[in-house]
Amino acid sequence: MDLEEIQSLIKFVAKSGATEVELETGDFKITIKTPNKKKNGEPDTIIQQVPVGIPPLPVAPAPVAPASVAPASVAPASVAPAPAEADSKYITVKSPMIGTFYRKANPESDVFVNVGDDIAEGKVVCVIEAMKLFNEIEAEFSGKIVKVLVDDATPVEYDQPLFLVDPS
């Protein structure tokens, strides 16, 4: 199953209103769950793709694979971009620099933004640390935080997607 087919399947499932679809073929088993609403109003799509038997050849295009600098394990088709493709009206906030991503100014404070928060242009959404210097990253547009794409205290690279924002 290639990335395009998976994307079509997700779109189909989202449209159909079904909450869970499981598909198994000779090589793959794919589970798509779409709870329509989470408690903070965020629509979410969870995908688990488990290769059965022979592992598939990496299908994801090259720009996706190198993004996993973080040691977190990555399924052959990376999870983060897929919902982004499906929800193309959202804007991605991308990292302007290389460093370590933090959601808080310091361990004691609160996170800068949560999922569901409204942000205005210029709002500090996170801090990226490089060479002992902490750089505040500001939003370049306003909207609502739909998803946080990177875990706290994770290394990020240039252009790496950090947040999904609904600009409407």
Place this chain on the structure above:
Amino acid sequence: MAKKKVTIFKKILIANRGEIALRIIRTCKEMGIKTVAIYSTADAESLHVRFADEAVCIGPAPSNDSYLDIARVISAAEITNSDAIHPGYGFLSESAKFSKICEEHGIKFIGASPEMIDGMGDKASAKATMLAAGVPCVPGFEGLIENAGHAIKMAAEVKYPVMIKATAGGGGKGMRICWDDENLKVNLKSAMQEAKAAFGNDGMYMEKFIQEPRHIEIQIAGDKYGNACHMSERDCSIQRRHQKLVEETPSPFMTPKLRKRMGDAAVKAAKAVKYEGVGTVEFLVDKNRDFYFMEMNTRIQVEHTITEEVINFDLVKEQIKLAAGIEITGQGYEPKLHAIQCRINAEDPQHDFRPSPGKITNYHAPGGHGIRIDTHVYAGYTIPPNYDSMISKLITVAQTREEAITKMERALDEYIIEGIKTTIPFHQQLMQDSKFREGDFTTKFMDDFEIKKY
């Protein structure tokens, strides 16, 4: 005898791109060292990114915002916990500032120390150092040119024709040949302007212009214990606008006696500056087989490959070992075979070698006995317009020069690269050229070479 402490690196970040990044990754893999590739957004599909253990995108396409941006490179090394950085050639490989910053961050720079780079980077002071060490240099006048009047006095002593050169220069910029006083006055002005623009420093010095020299360089290696050796020569006289096109070893102009004299001079040069790592001492050789120090490159070079093939030696591995504090592998090396390298560029030889970036639609590399290809391209790869035009190095190695040329002809005939223009047809014509085949060429060769229509 005290045991020398040695730490082989666990992870090396390669601060470069293209074929040399891949070259370094390959040797690291063989040595069991983990690799980190850095890349700009334009290089996301590049082979060096795919072959490395980890990869970090460090910026947009322009080199100033990516490969040349020290902060970004160091950040990438930090988040990946790299303990050494290999700078390749070009980019930051001869940046004293970068070497120093690596030092300050506890990352081993696999290259020269900041002091060494500064010493050899300043051409006028490099020359003074060499003279003091007893290495023959191009006859010239010591010190910088103060003004036009001073220049004319210098030229009277050095005798025309003279070459005025930028002290902070390189890559053929800020250099002018002058044939008389009037010529000198005009050229001095324009050269200083060019030097100021290119290097931020318009200091100029003067040398005798060696007419129709050969460019013959000696590969050297030095360790931190004061040992140094040489690995014989490479002839790089086939140049266009000071850019090398073809390199070979041994030089068709070399004799065992000259090799001994030049090799000894190169080792003297290395020891005089306590050189650590691999490097190259470049000489100009005139028709009388008198040789003169030109400059010293404190990095691995594009043409290191041909030396590797004729002595069966991995220079990148040696470079990494030297950086880790291991002794040089030992004695001087003499070429046992003959090797030629043709640099394949994405350029159109029929239109003044203008660059031809774009997508490679079809790619088939030659193979077989005595063929080596160092490249980062493949079918479907798009050459970005932001970097230099070299896409592949085709190397042949054989028992004799004639066989190496024949192999090169055969290999060039097999080499298919479609979708862009390349310099393969130029190399095919060059291999057929009678003067080239006789080994009768100097750095002036390309001035007179005419491309036949194809």
